[in-house]
Amino acid sequence: MKKVRITQVKGTIHTQPKHRANIAALGLHGIGTSNEIELNPAIQGMINAVRFLIKVEEI
Template identity: 45%
Template sequence: MARVRITQIRSTIKRPQTQKNAIKSLGLGKINRSVEVEFNDAMKGAINKVQHLVRVEEI
């Protein structure tokens, strides 16, 4: 599977709880924090839910 780097670029303040949970499940929580994960269906769904809060780069 491909690996991607996900960086949080916007805050979760005043966001629905489901989006906050998606950010936590991705391993993020603070602005400019990055994680590298395998790009599978579960990650794709979480990324789609918070695509306006994160930046995704293929490694």
């Protein structure tokens, strides 16, 4: 499968609880943290929900 690097670029203050939960599920805990994840439909859905808080790069 394809891998992507996800980096959090904005904070989660004043966001909806489901957005905070998605950020945590993606393995991010603060601005500037990154995680490499294999892309599947579930992960793609989480990325789409919080696309305004993160930066995604293909590896």
